[in-house]
Amino acid sequence: MSDPKDLLLDAALPHVAFDGWTEATFNAALADSGIDGAVARAICPRGAVDLAVAYHHRGDAQMLAALKAEDLSEMRFRDRIAHAVRLRLEAAEDKEAVRRGTTLFALPHYAPDGAKLIWGTADHIWDALGDTSDDFNWYSKRMTLSGVYSATVLFWLGDTSDGHAATWAFLDRRIDNVMQIEKLKAQVNKSPALSKLMAGPNWVLGQIKPPVRFSKGDFPGSWTAPRD
Template sequence: MNDDPMIDQLVDAALPHVAFDGWSQTAFDAAVRDSDLDPVQARTLCPRGAVDLAIAFHKRGDAAMVAALGQADLSDMRFRDKVAHAIRLRIRAVDDKEAVRRGSALFALPHMAPEGAKLIWGTADAIWNALGDTLHDVNWYTKRLTLAGVYSSVVLYWLGDDSVDMQATDAFIDRRIDNVMQFEKFKAQAKDNPFVKPFAGVLGRMASAVKPPKDVADMDLPGTWRGPN
C-alpha cells in the first residue's frame, strides 16, 4: 500500500479506465470523479496525474510482494530458489495485467524511460532487501542490476503468457535464474585464471571502494523527481 490511502483510492478508481484509456489524463480525471475527491486535492497528491498513479500501482505490487515474502517459509530453499520465488510472488501480486501492459507502454516512452528504469531497480532492491542482502560493496549494485534485468524480461514474457496457471512464465523464470547462476559460476572460475589473477588485487581494491548509498531514497537515480521547490 502507499503512504497516503487516498492515493490507493485513486489507483483503484483509475484501474477500470486504464484498460481503455491507459495511464492518461482521461483515466486520471475519471478516477478523481469516481472517487469523489476534490480535483485540487487529487492534483496535490499526484502532481503528474496518471503518471503518479502508475508509479503508485507499481509500488503497491512491490509492497505486496515484500509482505508475502515475510510470511513465506524459505528455510528449505536454496538462495537461487528464494530469488525465483520472490519474482513469482511479485508477478502474482498483480491483480490487473492490462494495467501492467499499459504501464509498460507508458514507461517505454523516451521521456518516461528513466522513471521506468527506477521502478524496476526499486523492485530488485525490494527483493534483495527482503531476502536479507547485507553486502556493502560493489555487489550491492551488480546484484540489483542483474535482478532488474531478469525481472524486466520476466514481465515482458508474462504479458504474452496465456498458459494455464502461468506455467510458461514459471519455466521462463527458472531458465533466467539458471542463466544468471551460469554467469556467476563463470565469474568465479575466471578468478583462478592465470591471465586474470594479476588484476585481481586491483579489482578487489576498486570493488571495496564502492559502497551502497546510506539512504536509497536520496540516491540521484535516473528518473528521480523531487517535485517543485
C-alpha cells in the same frame, strides 16, 4: 482514514484497460472517488503517471508482505529469488494495467521512471532475502535481477499458458543463466593467475559503496495520509 492516493488508484484501475494511464483515466478516477481536485493534484502532480507509479509500488508492497509471511529456509537461494519474482508478478492481478504501464514507461520522457521502478523492485527483493553486500556487488546484483525481472514481465504479458507455466519456466532459465555467470566469477577468483590480474580492478570495485538509505519520511514534500 484511507490514503487518498490509494482511493484514486482503486478508482482509476477499472478505466486503465480502456484509456491507459492517461488524463482521461485520472479525471474518471477523480469523479468516481470524490476526492478534491486540489488534493489529487497535490499527491499526483503528473496525474495518471503518478498513479501508474503508485500501482507498481503497491505490487512491491504486496510481494514483500507475501515474502515475509513465508518460510523460505528450505529453498535454495536461486529458488528464493525465482519465488520472489513470481510473487511480484502474481501481485499484479490486472495484467492490462501492467501492459499499459509498460507502454507508458517505454516513452522516452518516462523511461527514467520505469527504470527506477524496476531497480526498486530488484532492490526490495535483495533486501528481503537478506543481502548484506556493501560494495560494487550491491549494484551488480540489482542490475542483473532488474534484467531478469524486465525480461520475465515482457514474457508474462504475452503468456497464455495454463497457470503461466511457460513464464515460470522462462524465469528459471534466466536465473540459471545468471547462476552460470556467478559460477564463472567464482572460478576466476579461485584462479591465482586471474586473481592477480584482477587485483587492481577488484580493489577499485571494492571501494564503490551502496547509497545511504533514507526512510520515506526523510524526504521533503512527501504526502503523509492523515491518521484517524
